[in-house]
Amino acid sequence: MHRSFIVILGALGIGAAVFAASYFGSKRVAVMTMCPADDLSWLRTEYHLNDAEMAHIRQLDKDYLPQCAKMCALVAKRNAEVQAMLDGKANVTAEAKNQLIQLANLRAQCQAHMLQHFIAVSQVMPPEEGRRYLAEMEKITLGTHREVEQSMPAMSTGHEDGAN
Amino acid sequence: MLNYGGGANPAAGEPMKTNPNPEDAKLSGLLREARVSPPLPPRFQERVWRRIEAGETPATSGSWLDALAILVLRPRFACATVTALMLAGIVLGTRQGAQIAKQDAQARYVAMAAPDILR
Structure with missing residues (x-):
């Protein structure tokens, strides 16, 4: 045994x-x-794109990326300024508030530009795949904010009460 | 005197039919009496039954372990098991790897088109 x-x-x-x-x-x-070695290869396999569609998307991407990089640099610079302004301060000054608003506006402009690019890319794809791509991109890019907002129900109720 | 046949026996050479000699009959009786079977040990019958029952009892844990070990050591069974495990590992590993590769590729695209700073 x-x-x-x-x-x-x-x-x-x-x-x-x-x-x-x-x-x-x-x-x-x-x-x-x-x-894949290429950053765009995922689109081809995931959304079943042909060569012509891929070439079109590559061109859109080529046009979009330099603008995106420029905006990212601007956002990063403004972000650093706001951080420096808030560092070690006991309260938020009027100037800091103004900077925060400007940062938020700049970020919103970038997001709008980014979404415009995603819409343009989705229109190159077959309709059904385009819808799926856009939904996925919106979920990835804006979903984080939605999750944060939904995770704070008490706070949003408080805001509503204050507004009323 | 005992006569076992031969020499002076007129019946020698003929098949033995009966034993007319009364002394031989006596001898046979004595021999029968001398062949005494030894007495059985105490509780012999009970012990016999116990051994029979032990032989009929179902397999114990030790025996199923032995049976499994014998099965495992059979070349055909061992080969089949190793092949099945290898195939299962390859299928599951490939599926998992494909999933990881897909997630990596998606993350790379999203990082390029929608950098974290803009989200």
Whole structure:
């Protein structure tokens, strides 16, 4: 019985090792082979795009990215200014409030520009895929704000009460 | 005197039919009496029944473990199990890897088109 127990234990060990080796090995190979080198390749596979659609989207992306980078730099600069203004201050000054409003406006402009780009990209795709893409992009880009807002029901009720 | 046949026996050479010699009959009786079977040990019958019952009892945990070990050591069973485990690992690993690759690719696209600072 002791010998049988050792045999079964050994068999279980070998089985687990075989499974783990093939699982982790194939997972690694899949990640390495399926991860695209190009940032836009995901669009092609996920939304089943053809070469012409991809070429159009590449052009839209080429036009959009420099503007996006410029806006990102502006937002980052304004953000740093606001941070510097608020650092070590006991209260929010009128100037700091003004800077915060300007930062929020700038960020909203960037978001509008970004959404405009997503709409343009979605229009290149087949209608159904375009709708799916736009919904996904809106969820990713604006969903975070929605989640934050929905996670604070007490606070929003308080605002409503104050407004009334 | 005992006569076991031969020499002076007129019946020698003929198949033995009966034993007319009364002394031989006496001897046979004595031999039968001398072949005494030894007395059975105490509770012999009970012990026999116990051994029969032990042979009929269902397999114990030790025996199923032994049976499993024998099965595991069969080359055909071992090969089939290893192949099945390998296939399951490859299928699950590939699926998981494809999922990770897809998520990475999506994250890269989103990071490029919608940087964190704008969200």
